[in-house]
Amino acid sequence: MTLEEFKEIRPTIPRLPGVYRFLDEHDTVLYVGKAKVLRTRVSNYFSKHGDGRAKVKTLVKNSSRIEFTIVETEQDALLLECTLIKKYQPRYNVMLKDGKSYSYICIKKERFPRVFLTRKITKDGSTYFGPYTSKWRIEIIADLIRKLFKIRTCNFNLSQENISKGKFKVCLEYHIKNCEGPCSNLETEEHYNEKIQQIKNILRGNFKAVKKHLHKKMEIFAENLEFERAQETKDKLKAFEDYQGKSTVVSTTIRDVDVFSITQDEKTAYVNYLKIVNGAIINIFTQEILLNLDDEKNEDLLSLVIPELRTKFNSIAPEIICAYEVPLLEKDTIITIPKIGDKKKLLDLSTKNVLYYKNQKLKETASKIRKQTSAERILTTLRDDLQMDSIPLHIECFDNSNLQGSNPVASCVVFKNSKPSKKEYRHYNIKTVEGPNDFASMEEIVYRRYSRLLREGKSLPQLIIIDGGKGQLSSAMKSIRALNIGKNVTVVGIAKKLEEIFFPGDSVPLHINKKSESLKLIQQARNEAHRFAINFHRDKRSKELIHTSLVEIPGVGKKTAKKLLIHFKSVQKIKEASIEEIADVIGTALANKVAKGLNMIKK
DSSP states (O other), X not given: OOHHHHHHXXXXXXXXXXXXXXXXXXXXXXXXXXXXXXXXXXXXXXXXXXXXXXXXXXXXXXXXXXXXXXXSSHHHHHHHHHHHHHHHOOTTOOTTOSOOOOEEEEEOSSSSOOEEEESOOOOSXXXXXXXXXXXXXXXHHHHHHHHHHOOOOOOOOOOHHHHHTTOOOOOHHHXXXXXXXXXXXXXXXHHHHHHHHHHHHHHHTOOHHHHHHHHHHHXXXXXXXXXXXXXXXXXXHHHHHHHOOOOSSBOSSOOSEEEEEEEEOSSEEEEEEEEEETTEEEEEEEEEEEOSSTTOOHHHHHHHHHHHHHHXXXXXXXXXXXXXXXXXSOXXXXXXXXXSHHHHHHHHHHHHHHHHHHHHHHHHXXXXXXXXXXXXXXXXXXXXXXXXXXXXXXXXXXXXXXXXXXEEEEEEEEEETTEEOGGGOEEEEOOSOOSSOHHHHHHHHHHHHHHHHHHTTOOOOSEEEEESSHHHHHHHHHHHHHTTOTTTOEEEEEETTTTEXXXXXXXXXXXOOTTOHHHHHHHHHHHHHHHHHHHHHHHHHHHHHHHOGGGGSTTOOHHHHHHHHHHHSSHHHHHHSOHHHHHHHHOHHHHHHHHHHTTOOOO
């Protein structure tokens, strides 16, 4: 593949974690690699200042095309890379060819269960957690579990009969306080199983019950002035949270299944196929189907392509996962339409890949027609990230501001072609809301803004951004529905803390890559709306302080007036307060002057 050929496909490479594969002209896999950001990683192979090794140059020279598979996390990319390397044994891959399986944490099915690391899953009723990509990490987790919960490490048969006969004596682990001696009946089975349950909760990510237990232990340590042990317990819990991970690429609960997802555009249908063997993805393939009719149903297309793909990849999996009830000739095959759980995650992963494949094809077609400007590229990316029907050439963003309920104001900023259109910015004084109610304020300003645009016959924006989380977004949507413009605009909310994008009626936020140009544009609009609202609020507050009747009272300056207005919110409320309440804010002497100036002293 030449540099010119790569430049043509570079805009179609996603800025997401995933796995890439270099293939030659005979579709032989030459190299499999993983990436946190696919576009950045693959671009390094064609960079003048990139890897200068002869092997890399030869790899690029012998490659004719590149395939991609996107996944949820970087850890998933590593797991999938390992699986594909084992399957294809690419000639240019050196690492991950040792044939080792993934590492797991096993809780053995036995009396007083042991907890240990293993690479082999045995169907004996034991519980396995994983897989884990780093053996070094899970060794730390296992060591922390042993120290925190003091479980046994011996392999004795601790039956009730053996313990009653006194066959075992406590070992060094008991004396150094790493074990509580269940072998000598010094610990009850009930107490030991309680610790095992807490270990399971930790490994499953269910920290609520464990945190309650650890919190109680920390309180006991603190009451006994053992502050170091209390801090140590807290640190160990944090370590579990940092290291624990769950993958959709490999599963211990799912064995051999085939996963299919489908999407269509005007002329083509795309079917993505994931082949799962022993819980691991070993094949990813997307089939294109040219449509002869405009109303081809997904169920009918799947019924044709599923047998073909299963034959092509020699699949004998007894279960097929997809989103439709597909009529098949294979009577012994089960069709599963999952709603939750690991199978649903696999279907979501397949759907994500087929949608990416379709979008990539559309982008390739568009790039051949014309080259995009910077603004077009950013707005097209934003459209794709938010799954909009049209490019958001006109964007508006709202924010509100108040100081403990005083002087509530709001702002609306306008972006045209990804650039601020400052002449169209608007300030709003909140008219119908009393007190610090950001939700009601947002509802008011959104209604006022778009009811006016409708009256004046002006165009609506393609995208409306609400500065805030689900609460502000829900309030804004009340006005959008009241004006009946929901079908004409896309509305999203952006939460400040984690930069999450919320959609109306969807509790699960969208996380756009932090380096994405589309997220940066949303953040720019949000920051501009916040700045505009804050400046207007400051100006209004300053003008109110300047014109307040308080500064006309002899001996009362702007600073004193500002203190009173911040505390009481208005001159009227100052008049309604007692002299003692005013004195608590500015002192007795000034309070008497204010009372006299406002005719508050009763004769």
